[in-house]
Structure formats: C-alpha cells, structure tokens
Amino acid sequence: MLDDLDRRILRILQSDPMVPIVEVAERCESQPATVARRLERLKTHEVLRGQHAVIDWAVLGYAVEVSLRFTLDKTNAKAFDEFLTAARGIRQVIAIQTFLGRVDVRLSVIAKDMADYQKLYRNEILNLPHISELEALMHVATLKTAEALPL
Amino acid sequence: MIPWDKLDFALMRALSEDATQSAGSLGRDLGLSQPATWRRIKRLQEAGVLAGRRIDLNAEALGFGVTVFLGVKLATKGLVSLEDFERAVTAIPEVQTVQHVLGLYDYRLRVVARDISDFERVLRRRIMALPGVGDVEANVLLSEERLTGPL
Numbered sequence: 001m002l003d004d005l006d007r008r009i010l011r012i013l014q015s016d017p018m019v020p021i022v023e024v025a026e027r028c029e030s031q032p033a034t035v036a037r038r039l040e041r042l043k044t045h046e047v048l049r050g051q052h053a054v055i056d057w058a059v060l061g062y063a064v065e066v067s068l069r070f071t072l073d074k075t076n077a078k079a080f081d082e083f084l085t086a087a088r089g090i091r092q093v094i095a096i097q098t099f100l101g102r103v104d105v106r107l108s109v110i111a112k113d114m115a116d117y118q119k120l121y122r123n124e125i126l127n128l129p130h131i132s133e134l135e136a137l138m139h140v141a142t143l144k145t146a147e148a149l150p151l
Numbered sequence: 152m153i154p155w156d157k158l159d160f161a162l163m164r165a166l167s168e169d170a171t172q173s174a175g176s177l178g179r180d181l182g183l184s185q186p187a188t189w190r191r192i193k194r195l196q197e198a199g200v201l202a203g204r205r206i207d208l209n210a211e212a213l214g215f216g217v218t219v220f221l222g223v224k225l226a227t228k229g230l231v232s233l234e235d236f237e238r239a240v241t242a243i244p245e246v247q248t249v250q251h252v253l254g255l256y257d258y259r260l261r262v263v264a265r266d267i268s269d270f271e272r273v274l275r276r277r278i279m280a281l282p283g284v285g286d287v288e289a290n291v292l293l294s295e296e297r298l299t300g301p302l
Contacts (some may be wrong), residue, residue, distance in 0.1 A: 051169065052169070052204065053166035059198060067259065092300060097220075099290035137254035140253055143241055144247070151213065
C-alpha cells in the first residue's frame with residue numbers, strides 16, 4: 001500500500017508534472033533512485049496511469065464549450081450502448097461521462113462559435129439515438145481545473 | 152492565427168495520449184527528424200496550444216471511490232457576491248473543478264470523496280455552508296472517457 005513518501009511524490013507531480021526527479025527527491029528529503037523506484041512501482045500498480053498534454057481548445061479556435069446533459073429513454077435496453085457509440089463518432093465531443101442521478105450522460109462539446117455550435121447541435125446532437133431529455137449548460141469561465149486529488 | 156498542419160495535429164494527438172514521449176520517438180512515428188519534431192513541439196507550446204501536462208491518477212486506488220458532479224444555483228443573485236462564493240468554493244480541497252456556467256445552474260463542481268458517507272460530510276459541512284448557495288443537484292459519476300476531439 002501507499003505510504004507518506006508515495007503521497008508526497010504524487011502531490012508534487014500533481015501540482016507540476018514537469019518537476020525533475022532530482023528535485024522531487026530533494027523536496028521529499030529522499031534520494032532520486034528511491035523516488036524513481038517508487039514511481040516505477042506506482043506505474044506497475046496502475047496508481048499512476050500516465051501523463052497527458054493539456055490542449056487549450058480556445059487557442060485552436062474553439063471558443064465555445066457546452067455541457068450537454070441527457071436523460072435517455074430507458075425502456076430500450078440498448079439505449080446506453082447505442083447512444084454512447086453514436087456520441088463517440090462526433091468529432092467535437094471531447095468527453096463522455098455517465099452518471100447515477102437525474103442525468104444519465106453528459107457530453108462536453110466544443111465549437112468555433114455560436115453558428116458552428118448551432119450546426120453541431122442540429123445536425124449531430126439531435127440525431128443521437130434514444131434521447132428523452134436534453135439540457136445545455138454553456139461554460140462561461142473555468143475557475144479551478146487542476147483535478148487534483150486531496151492526497 | 153497560425154495555421155497548424157497535419158503533422159502538428161498528429162503531434163497534439165500523440166502528446167495528449169502520452170506526454171512523456173520524446174521528440175525522437177515521436178519524430179520516428181511521423182517521419183520527422185528529432186530537431187524538426189522538437190521545433191514543432193516548442194512552437195505549439197509557445198502558441199499556448201500545448202498548455203502543460205496533467206498526470207492521470209487512479210482515484211480509486213488512492214482511496215477516492217466516489218466522484219460527484221454538483222450543479223449549484225445561487226440562492227439570492229445580486230445580494231451575495233460571486234467573488235465570495237468563488238473564493239470559498241475553490242478553496243475546498245475535495246472540489247476538483249469549478250466552472251461558471253449559463254443555464255439551469257450557475258456553477259458546476261466536480262467533487263471527490265472516499266465513499267458516500269465522506270461525500271455526505273463534504274456536502275453538508277463544506278458545500279451547503281458556502282455563502283449564497285441555493286439549490287444543489289448531485290449526479291454520481293459512473294464512467295468517464297476523454298476523447299481527442301477534433302484533433
């Protein structure tokens with residue numbers, strides 16, 4: 001299981017994944033070889049699953065981000081699978097989440113501007129199968145994004 | 152805006168899947184030299200398209216078994232200061248992301264907890280105690296996939 005050193009290493013990398021191992025070791029009052037070994041172990045146990053580049057969609061010209069919240073028609077047993085397969089095929093979908101609650105599925109979609117969003121909404125979103133209810137939340141600002149765990 | 156070409160998009164895609172790949176190995180996959188690949192990555196970083204990295208931690212393995220999305224409506228718009236609410240909500244360690252949205256809710260929060268009773272503690276002691284908080288809707292996350300979107 002994880003001990004304090006593991007948690008300290010992960011805390012440092014969570015706030016900045018680019019910190020070199022030598023500096024991580026220094027800040028944890030440990031040795032670089034020990035930190036490297038711990039990281040290797042965290043990877044083999046799939047606690048640390050990888051590192052991803054963060055893409056700034058706004059810089060690429062996608063100024064609009066919308067959360068679409070769906071309630072599906074659950075009288076059809078295949079509703080979830082068919083909806084998810086179709087949603088994966090839409091290029092402007094950047095995340096898919098399923099829930100237990102009033103909302104069944106949420107899609108994060110991006111668009112260049114409102115006209116582009118309107119086109120996406122009419123031609124692709126409304127054609128998704130088994131939608132029973134749909135509501136949209138338009139993102140105005142993101143105030144916290146770190147997605148850090150309180151380790 | 153800088154017109155990015157097919158190779159740039161291929162680099163964005165590769166790095167958003169695994170940011171630890173070296174310029175050498177990315178270049179080999181794309182038929183580019185190591186220095187040419189490095190120059191392209193640097194250009195993407197300078198333009199802000201590549202906006203850093205995030206590490207992908209297995210929340211469950213680290214003891215955080217529950218992720219909940221909360222839709223929060225402020226009770227008395229105009230009377231409470233948005234700044235007070237925003238300052239207080241971003242300071243809660245269990246709150247991973249905060250988005251200001253337009254629609255049914257004013258804010259969308261992503262909250263992690265160890266289990267349902269831990270979530271109840273966060274909800275009662277922290278979220279419900281926020282200044283100006285009104286209606287709160289909770290949806291428990293069951294699954295999540297991130298897509299490379301229009302890259």
